[in-house]
Amino acid sequence: MTIAPDDAQQGSTHRYRAMRDFVQSMDDTLPGKFEVTKEGIVHDMMAPVGPHELTTLHLRKRLERVMPDDNVAHTGEPDVEDEPEGIMRRPDVMVIALTDMAVPGSFDPRTLIAAIEVVSRSNPDNDWVGKMRDYPLMGIPVYAVFDPRTGTGAVLTDIHATPDGPRYATRKDFVYGEDVTIADWTISTANLPLYPDV
Structure with missing residues (x-):
């Protein structure tokens, strides 16, 4: 849920820094994850265990089996921050070179x-x-989404300019069970967990 006003994207660097400081002060004090977006602060109430974390673990391990040793599929801190855009996010998995960490x-x-x-x-x-x-x-060149609600996902690439700002031009949808290519590496999506029906 967004807990800051939509006009936060119109605010100054001071407003962004205040939101960032708030988010950083909330680490380890409330459940879930806080991020600063173009719309304000978002609080994502993630469950600490279960299909979400198991999917993250499977993806990290599968990627690291096929990537060269100087790249990692990193989970956890720190955040990814673009202060000029006023955005601070923490992806579930970040594919990054060790030297860039x-x-x-x-x-x-x-x-x-x-x-x-x-x-x-x-x-x-x-x-x-x-x-x-x-x-x-x-400027993140590849964005992959895995959806345990539906057993589907998408890989988005090819950033291009639009009237609303940069957007991904290419979207490749997949169904769990298919192989999926993320950047230069192809992994299986077989046996990824789904959220249980409620």
């Missing part, structure tokens, strides 16, 4: 090879709408 503070989004998100059951629009808008603005 050796920086103080947040990662530069333009050093990411790919960002991967596992759709949250509590806030799917954050992954399917907000991040689909924010990641090309940040």
Whole structure:
């Protein structure tokens, strides 16, 4: 859910820094994940265990089996930050070179090879709408989305200019069970968990 006003994107660097400071102060104090988006602050109430985390683990391990040793599928901190755009995100999996991780503070989004998100059951629009808008603005060349609600996903590439700003031009949808290519590496999506019916 967005917990800051929509006009946050019109605000100054001061407003962005205040939102960033708030988000960083919330780490480890409330469940879920806080991020600064073009619309304001988003709070994603992720479950701490279960299909979301298991999917993230499978994707990390499958990618690291096929990537060269100088690249990693990183999960966790730090955030990816584009201060001029007023965006701070934390992808579920960040494909990045080891050398690009050796920086103080947040990662530069333009050093990411790919960002991967596992759709949250509590806030799917954050992954399917907000991040689909924010990641090309940040210059992340590949965005892969895995949706345990439906057993489907998409890989988005080829950033291009539009009247609404940079957007991904190419979208390749997939169904769990198919092989999927993320950047230069192809992995299986077989046996990825689904969210249980409620």
